Amino acid sequence: EVQLVESGGGVVRPGGSLRLSCAASGFTFDDYGMNWVRQAPGKGLEWVSGINWNGGSTGYADSLKGRFIISRDNAKNSLYLQMHSLRAEDTALYYCARSSSRNYGHCDYWGQGTLVTVSS
């Protein structure tokens, strides 16, 4: 059974940093690309970032302006999102989602999310 478990969320001050993790199990991790998708309270889904199977190709939402970095450790079956210069508008539930193929694709499995709150 495919499982994606996010962690690392919490309350952080504006301007602060946070690192999210996603532990994957139930499938061969390095056969798939991965994504981060977020959802602000009461709002819709926003794609944040994606990475291919070996980390050689990454993509980011234009709205992030270079503040976030996606990475993966295939030896640990883990996906990460390093977030810097956090703002109130980054407050959201952050989902880890598997891509349907090694490089690109739709999101076929999702975790339950980790909540990030940016507040002073």
Place this chain on the structure above:
Amino acid sequence: AIRMTQSPSSFSASTGDRVTITCRASQGISSYLAWYQQKPGKAPKLLIYAASTLQSGVPSRFSGSGSGTDFTLTISCLQSEDFASYYCQQYYSYPYSFGQGTKLEIK
């Protein structure tokens, strides 16, 4: 970046109705389009990918069509469990993007 526009934003319908949600891309995306269903407090669930391919386990009352810039999600006979929010997503190129969502409510 490719912008995805869904309509309507919200819609009221009754059990048994046929419902269609539309999604338009700001540029051609071939058939690289997915539809997701999300219920309150839950993670999104994949319904359809490649514009018209039903994900395994999804009821056949759900169908998708379109290519290029215009796409539709149709629910042929609404069931009580279908009242939820629906999102389209393009995965043609980075940055991927979602539509703003359609909230389907009980009339």
